Amino acid sequence: MKIGQLARKTGAERQTIRYYESLRLLDEPRRNSSGYRVYDDDAARRLMFIKRAKSIGLTLSEIRTLIEISVGKANRCEEIRSFAEDKLRDVREKISHLQTIEKALSDLKGLCESSGDDLHCPFIETLLDDCIKEN
Amino acid sequence: MKIGQLARKTGAERQTIRYYESLRLLDEPRRNSSGYRVYDDDAARRLMFIKRAKSIGLTLSEIRTLIEISVGKANRCEEIRSFAEDKLRDVREKISHLQTIEKALSDLKGLCESSGDDLHCPFIETLLDDCIKEN
DNA sequence: CTGAACCTTAAAGTATACTATAAGCTGTAT
DNA sequence: ATACAGCTTATAGTATACTTTAAGGTTCAG
Numbered sequence: 037m038k039i040g041q042l043a044r045k046t047g048a049e050r051q052t053i054r055y056y057e058s059l060r061l062l063d064e065p066r067r068n069s070s071g072y073r074v075y076d077d078d079a080a081r082r083l084m085f086i087k088r089a090k091s092i093g094l095t096l097s098e099i100r101t102l103i104e105i106s107v108g109k110a111n112r113c114e115e116i117r118s119f120a121e122d123k124l125r126d127v128r129e130k131i132s133h134l135q136t137i138e139k140a141l142s143d144l145k146g147l148c149e150s151s152g153d154d155l156h157c158p159f160i161e162t163l164l165d166d167c168i169k170e171n
Numbered sequence: 172m173k174i175g176q177l178a179r180k181t182g183a184e185r186q187t188i189r190y191y192e193s194l195r196l197l198d199e200p201r202r203n204s205s206g207y208r209v210y211d212d213d214a215a216r217r218l219m220f221i222k223r224a225k226s227i228g229l230t231l232s233e234i235r236t237l238i239e240i241s242v243g244k245a246n247r248c249e250e251i252r253s254f255a256e257d258k259l260r261d262v263r264e265k266i267s268h269l270q271t272i273e274k275a276l277s278d279l280k281g282l283c284e285s286s287g288d289d290l291h292c293p294f295i296e297t298l299l300d301d302c303i304k305e306n
Numbered sequence: 307c308t309g310a311a312c313c314t315t316a317a318a319g320t321a322t323a324c325t326a327t328a329a330g331c332t333g334t335a336t
Numbered sequence: 337a338t339a340c341a342g343c344t345t346a347t348a349g350t351a352t353a354c355t356t357t358a359a360g361g362t363t364c365a366g
Contacts, residue, residue, distance in 0.1 A: 038313075039313075040311090040312060040313080049354085051355065051356080052353085052354065054314095054315095055355090070313075070362055071314065071361085071362090072313055092275045092276055092279075095353090096352075112292075113283065113292040113293075113294070116292050116295060117280065117284070117294065120276055120279055120283060121280060123276055124280060127272055130269055131270060134228070134262055134266045134269070135266065137227050137228040138266065141228070141259045144227075144255055145252065145256060149252070157251050159251045174343075175341090175342060184324085184325075185343090186325065186326080189344095205333085206331090206343080207332080207343055208343085208344090230322075230323090231324095232322090
C-alpha cells in the first residue's frame with residue numbers, strides 16, 4: 037500500500053501521514069525501489085487508533101505517550117489508567133469552565149431580552165460595569 | 172499614563188497592549204514629545220473590557236467585532252443580542268462535545284478498573300477495537 | 307512519448323494569542 | 337556622568353495541528 041491508498045483507506049491526508057511520521061506517531065515505513073513509502077495494515081490500524089484517540093480529546097503528544105507506553109512488550113496498564121484519570125480531570129475542568137462561561141453569556145443575553153435599546157445595550161453596559169468593579 | 176503604568180493598572184503586559192493596538196482593539200494613543208504612548212482612563216477601561224470579554228470566552232476577533240458594533244454612536248443592541256446568541260450556541264456545542272468525550276474516557280477508565288493486566292490493557296484494546304469497527 | 311496521477315523533500319504559511327529578542331532612544335536618580 | 341528603568345520599532349519564536357507550495361522524480365494509460 038502506498039501513501040495515497042493509505043490516505044484513502046483511513047480518510048487522512050497524505051501530508052498528515054508524513055507529518056505524523058515526523059512526530060514519530062507512525063513508524064518509518066519501508067521504501068520500494070523508487071523511494072516511495074510502503075505501508076501494511078498495521079500502519080492503517082495505527083492511523084485509525086490515532087484518529088479515535090483524537091476524537092476522545094487527546095492531543096498528538098498525548099497520543100504519542102500512549103503509543104510509547106503501549107507498544108513495548110507490555111501495555112503497562114496501571115500507567116495507562118492513571119493517564120486516563122488525568123485526562124478525565126482535564127476534560128471535567130474544561131466543562132466546568134465552559135459552564136461558567138455559559139452562565140455568564142446567558143445572563144447577559146437575558147438582560148438583552150428584558151431591557152435595552154440602542155443607546156443602552158445591557159450586554160455592553162454590563163461588561164463595562166464589570167470592568168469598573170474589577171478595577 | 173505611559174504604557175508601563177497602564178500595564179500595571181490593568182494587569183496586561185506592555186507587549187500585549189501594543190499587540191492589541193496592532194489588532195485595532197485599542198485606539199492609537201497620542202504620543203508625547205519623545206514618541207511615547209500616552210493613555211487616559213478610557214484606554215484602561217477598554218483594556219478591562221477586553222479582559223472581561225476574553226474571560227467569557229470571546230476571541231480577540233469577536234471582541235473587535237463587539238467593539239466595532241458598540242463604539243459607533245449607538246450600540247445596535249439587537250445585533251449584539253444575536254451575537255450573544257451565536258456565542259452561546261457555540262459554547263453549548265463545545266460543552267456537549269466535551270461531555271461525549273468525558274463519557275468515552277470514563278467508560279474506558281471503568282474498564283481499566285474492572286479488568287486488565289499489562290498484557291491486556293482494556294483502554295488500549297478498546298481503542299483498537301473501535302478502530303477496527305470503524306474500518 | 308506525452309500527460310496525468312502519484313510520489314519525494316524541505317520550507318513556508320495558517321490560525322490564535324501572545325512572548326521574546328535585538329538594537330537603540332529617553333528620563334531620572336545618584 | 338553613568339547606570340538603570342522605561343520607552344520605541346521590527347522581527348522572530350512558541351504551541352498545536354496541520355496545509356500549502358515549490359521543484360522535481362516515477363509510473364502507467366493511451
